[in-house]
Amino acid sequence: MTAQVNLKVNLGGIEMKNPVTVASGTFGGPEYAPYVDLNRLGAVVVKGTTLEPRQGNPTPRIWETPAGILNCIGLMNPGVEVFLHEHLPFYRQYDVPVIVNIAGNTVEEYGLLAEKLNVEGVAGLEVNISCPNVKKGGMAFGTDPAMVREVVAAVRAATPKPVIVKLSPNVTDIVAIAEAAATAGADALSLINTLLGMAIDIRTRRPALGNVMGGLSGPAIKPVAVRCVWQVAQAVDLPIVGMGGIMTAADALEFILAGATAVAVGTANFVNPRATLDIIEGLEAYCREEGITDIKELIGAAWK
């Protein structure tokens, strides 16, 4: 009989039964329930939600690159009211914390969204100040420390729920942004969002994506993401959700060792719809083999 491994972590007030969640925009409960028992996930992070419905960008919205994808979905979503009335009830059938990713056009909109989502069944908010695919707001909020403070303070004032701030890698100094979010009252940080990129279709001789530029995700960005987690974890005393190219338990462990409390699986869901479950099992197996009884021992172990 081997000793039980404790996989539980606490993400800024959100109790997770294991460190594995999903990256916003890459996973839908109804879509993946045939492949994944949602009750087994540490948490579910839902698609970016805005105040009003959004149509998103013209196609093509996705383009494959070496070990990665570029996307320009453009925050297509039915708006917060539809989310509350039609989508949230689905998740409430499950015993899993639901984190809602929010995006506003203005500081006020972020506050309003947080207020509207202060309902039972929402475990916390992930504040997206880093989407590269929308004209207004999005990444613009996430690249200036003063703006970050304003947005995070507005959300903080509007909700008692845990606030996770999602950071963009498209900045010169990610630590400065992380510190701004922490000062303004964030309970946790998630990083990274996609890297701004583009590709050109040599057959049409035009940009490959409908919106010209898009966000790069997948294994191609993992080293950048691990570096960001490593820097931020040492500088800021907040729990981190690490993400960017996590395909396997070994990838997830790199993030945890760099300082992430939890990890989010994004693009990998498209490739292997069971990736989250494989990673949970892999983390447990690694702990067993290494004689680790509590996964929290591994958080930031690469620098501690």
Added chain:
Amino acid sequence: MYLEKGKVRAREERGCGYYWLEIESPAVAAAAVPGQFVHVRVGEKESMDPLLRRPISLARIEREKGRIGLLYRVVGRGTKLLSSVCEGAELDLMGPLGRGFTLVEKGKRVAVIGGGIGAAPLFPLVAELVDRGAEVKFFLGAANHSHLQALQPEKMIRGGELVLATDDGSAGFAGRVTDLVRQEIGPFRPDFFYACGPVPMLRAVQQLMAELSVPGELSLEERMGCGVGACLACVCKVRTAEAPFTYRKVCSDGPVFPAGEVLLD
């Protein structure tokens, strides 16, 4: 919807870059209906490049035998990799995915219109319609005689009337399949139609059928990520009352859509 390791039981190179695979995949086969597709992982096991799965239509559905058939054309890296799998190999499949064709009632006359590799999802459709006692006329167009041979339409369907067209006139009607349809549709007077093929063909079919007030369905293609409706990459435009258009997901709202709703630009 299943995640299944399919076993390749037969593989055939059919010329012009077309390949045929017969795969033992009992869960997928048992649940599948014509018009649905599988999302296939291509390349070496656990390789991250190419990363995404490739959507391929079910070109044959054999529920009792637990087998499916895929007919595909090599157009890039993914389909090239898929063309090199051998008999006995395992394929990582997700499926059956998407909303298939609406099957008409017994006794109806239907026109089934395919262009090139777009014929793939129409083969099991024709089989099913014939089994249900519909009167089927299958209009199939291809670039030339060799492409038609690669599709092997006579072998793929058992029943229904097959009418062929080639762009260069090397077999059947000389010209586009839509011109052939226009010529023959009057006397046939279908109650319903189904079409799959390149966008210019779909546009011509959509217009012709609208003129004749024949309802029908189009099967569309779009670049995909997840294949299950989660990533919102694969959208197409459909008409709505409120806005100039709205986006629908080809992978989960389609790939089959009512012809009157789709906006092809």
